[in-house]
Amino acid sequence: MIEFRDVEFAYRGSPFTLKVSELRIERGERVAIIGPSGSGKTTLVHLMSGIYVPHAGTVCVMDKTFSALGEQSRRRFRGSRIGFVFQEFELLEYLNVQDNVLLPFRISCARPPNNVSEKLDLLLHELGLLAKKRRYPRRLSQGERQRVAIARALITNPELILADEPTGNLDPVTSREIVRLLVRQSEREAVTMVMVTHNHDLLDSFDRIINVSSFSDRVAGGEVA
């Protein structure tokens, strides 16, 4: 499903270099990525999504090798097969819940299914947002906003969900609820899920934990906690 081999990535003008000699995540796995701030967790997720391309080595996701694809192909791949959940939710303030969830269909090459409105209602119902589908983000709680972001990530039926610290701005109770929702949805749809988190209380929900700080010490990440 996801395979990193001899990957090296550095930001221009920064001494930081992320090195991953080998990393493999299987289809349907739920993986948590942990590590101290600045250790490269988000960079790893961006490499998985094709937003970044490694300077050396290969990143292969769902049989696609990103370094062999152009920016446009990676973008299309990302839009149609990967669902993103961000720490800051990144909802568009001028779109209501419904429009925010349907945003990927408006901006990417993802094609809406024929029953998109039924799927939307089902998703919002499962996430407890159906009654608030016409509300704008400013009138939602933090937890509700993150649930909208989850619905946005799931609406395109992705094969991979990448969640970058989705509970970072939430209280412990809401954090647990959000992780529970993500895990439940990924189980139901048999979707692979990779989540970056600082919260060690949430790790029991995952199949495997990868500590990014271990990459520099050990060849091949993929430590199973």
Place this chain on the structure above:
Amino acid sequence: MGGPFLLAIKYVLYHRVKTAILVIALTFTMFSPLVLHVLIGRYEVSLTARADATPLVVGMKGDRFDLVLKALYYRDLDLSPIMIAQVDEVRESELATAIPLHLRYSARGYPIVGTTLDYLAFRGLSVETGRRHAVLGQATVGANVARELNISPGDALFSDQKSLYDITKTYPLKMHITGILSPTGTPEDDAVFVDVKTAWIIDGIAHGHVNVFEEEDDSIILERDDKTITTNASIFEYNEVTADNIGSFHVHSSRDQLPVSAIVVLPNDRKSATLLKARYNASKTFQMLEPREVIDELLDVVFRVKRVFDAGTAFVAVSTAMFVVLVVLLSFRLRKREMETIVKLGGRWQTVVLLYVYELWIVILLSALAAFMIAAGCVLAAPSLTRLA
């Protein structure tokens, strides 16, 4: 258009106040030059059309603009008078038709144009209701006058008193309305037409009174001999021309000395016009003007002023454009994360650019539409802005 256009619409609708401020700023920048352009265009057409339709105008020597504008648009009614003999002189030259215009008085604020029936024919004026005035004391009114004063044939209209405090002035004349002209969108809509002799009655030069030879009240007779009777000021003068008293109206001076304000001259041909102009060029008392030349001169002044205004507008437009660019650049910074999110979710950078372009396009379109509608509203609601009458 698709997704980015829908997003742009939703952005604009959500940020209604911000959008409205931008739209208003742009609307006013666009509106004023637009409305000015339209108004000056119509003003020019209106002025030149009327000037073109009036070949030559004769009046007392003086301000060219004054004579042409007042003779063509019946404004201010204070032209220095010339004698009716000038009309006869032009006619006798057999080079042109001469039509007198007596423009000194008004009725309820509307100018009274004392002229001949030739003038109505020359201006192509037709009567919509009733008939044209035919005898002393009758008047035909323009469409606007009839509408505003709510008068119709059979009604009466009094001339305005020039000075309420001057008891030596004649009383207002009660004029009988015989007809209403069809609307033409010209100054004729706002005028009252009478025969030039009626205008002289209003002026007090011609008058009618009881027959002093039959007057039995000796208290009003100051002097009497075989041929002449002199009375005091208490003699009864008519302020209305009726079938019974029409025969009593007369003038005491020579007809040649009777005043008119201007003469509209319709030369037989270009040669006749040139000959007439040459004659009047030599005159130290009178002037003959070609209205088109005078109007062109006037428009030249208007356009010079407009050029100055246009330069000012250009500066405002440039500063507004810079203001809009600043707003867009600031917006780019404020919305950087939104744009990054779009790209992370699989959107292209071009989608982001399109989103901005559409938002700007909607704002500019709304502004242009608003500017156009306000300009059109101004022009339609105030047609008098483009007319001098």
